[in-house]
Amino acid sequence: MLFQVKSYLKFLWQSKNEHAVHSPFVFNLLTKCFYDRKTIPEYEVLKKFRKSLLENKNTIEVTDFGAGSKVFKSNKREISKIATTAGISTRRAQLLYRIVNYFQPSSILEIGTSVGLATAALSLGNKKAQITTLEGCKNTLSVAQNQLQKFKCMNIEFLNSEFSHYLKNSDLKFKPFDLIYFDGNHQKQATLDYFEALLPTVTNETVWIFDDIHWSKDMEEAWKIIQKHNKVSVTIDTFQWGFVFFRREQPKEHFIIRV
Numbered sequence: 001m002l003f004q005v006k007s008y009l010k011f012l013w014q015s016k017n018e019h020a021v022h023s024p025f026v027f028n029l030l031t032k033c034f035y036d037r038k039t040i041p042e043y044e045v046l047k048k049f050r051k052s053l054l055e056n057k058n059t060i061e062v063t064d065f066g067a068g069s070k071v072f073k074s075n076k077r078e079i080s081k082i083a084t085t086a087g088i089s090t091r092r093a094q095l096l097y098r099i100v101n102y103f104q105p106s107s108i109l110e111i112g113t114s115v116g117l118a119t120a121a122l123s124l125g126n127k128k129a130q131i132t133t134l135e136g137c138k139n140t141l142s143v144a145q146n147q148l149q150k151f152k153c154m155n156i157e158f159l160n161s162e163f164s165h166y167l168k169n170s171d172l173k174f175k176p177f178d179l180i181y182f183d184g185n186h187q188k189q190a191t192l193d194y195f196e197a198l199l200p201t202v203t204n205e206t207v208w209i210f211d212d213i214h215w216s217k218d219m220e221e222a223w224k225i226i227q228k229h230n231k232v233s234v235t236i237d238t239f240q241w242g243f244v245f246f247r248r249e250q251p252k253e254h255f256i257i258r259v
Contacts, residue, residue, distance in 0.1 A: 007214040011239045015256045025247065026234065026255055033102040034095065034238075034259050042124045046093050049120045049151050053083035060139040079115060079143055087117040088183075092240065095259065096181070096209075100125025103207055105178030110134065111163055111194065112184030112211075116144030116153075122181065123153035131156045132177075134166055134184065164190070167197040176201045183211040188218035195226055202231065202246045213242035227254055 018030040056079040064075070088096065096118055100108070104126050113119055113135035122131055135141035138160050145158050159166065163184050180201075182194060191210065198208075213223040223242050227235045233250040236243040238259045 003217060004214060007220065008239060011214070011237070011256065012258075015237075015239075015258045017258055021255060021257075023234070023250070023253060023255075025245075025250060026236065026253075029102070029236075030257065033098050034257070036098055040094075040097070042097055043094055045124060045151065046097065046117075046120060047090065049147065050083065050087075050090060050093070050117060052150070053087070053115055053117070053147060054080050056080050056083075056143075060143065062140055063137040082140070083115050083117065086114055088121070093117055093121040096121040097125045099207070099209070100129070100179065103179060103205075105129055105207065107175075107177050107179075108132070109177040109180045109198075109201075111180070111182050113141055113144045113158070114183070115140060116147045118181060118183060119144060119148060119156060120151060120153055122179075123148065123155055127155055129155060129178075132159060133157070134159050134161050134163055136160070136162045136184070164193065167194065176203055176206075178203070178205060179207045179209070181209045181211070186212045186215045186219055188216075188222040191219065191222040192225060195222075195229075199231060204247055204249075206246050208244040210242040210244065212240065213237065214239055 018027055018035065021027045021030060059076055059078050062075050062077050100122055106129055108122050108129050108131045110119055110122060110131065110133040113133040119131070119133050122129070133156055135144065135158070141158055141160050148156060180198060182191065185191065210223065210226070213219055226232060226242070226244060231246055232244055233247050233252055234245040235254045237254070237256045
């Protein structure tokens with residue numbers, strides 16, 4: 001916790017807003033998407049989706065393949081508490097919706113479904129997109145699947161798979177993803193392994209979002225390595241998320257942005 005507090009204070013000191021950005025691509029992204037404050041009907045759906053999970057007092061046994069939980073001491077967890085502590089926040093869900101709505105990706109990969117809060121935002125952002133979501137825990141995935149179907153999010157393929165197994169056994173060269181949301185394993189080596197394994201799917205328009213880039217010292221190191229990769233042109237650090245772009249026409253730039 002102390003590490004994250006120090007990281008956040010450093011972020012606040014270094015971060016800027018749209019007025020300090022001279023890249024037209026990033027400026028437009030900030031002003032037309034990140035900072036868009038209009039009321040959107042889908043926000044109400046996301047609110048009801050969250051409320052339904054917060055009212056679910058059923059308990060499931062969770063299998064955790066990632067870095068583990070900083071909150072839960074047991075693998076038996078109440079669904080409402082998973083939604084509260086491990087799920088994406090309301091504000092972040094709305095931002096994720098806007099990002100998908102802004103870029104209109106036709107194919108999306110989510111690494112780490114959890115109980116489906118982020119998945120719902122991805123689905124509502126572009127109902128025509130084909131979404132593949134991976135979750136290692138069968139019980140958690142079942143909760144997400146039931147919840148998403150209840151809210152008519154039908155453009156989703158659910159895969160119960162440990163992430164590294166999926167990446168090793170899928171021919172990713174023939175499965176390009178326009179947007180990938182990484183939220184499954186907050187460990188340095190796993191993050192870098194996923195990054196390298198998914199590079200064959202990259203196009204000029206690809207958007208990657210890494211969750212919890214300041215989760216730990218190791219995750220910050222992984223983020224710095226990703227920023228330096230020769231295929232990466234633009235990155236945006238919003239503290240919670242790290243955005244990665246591969247646009248060949250863009251000069252290599254790194255932004256630290258308050259959202």
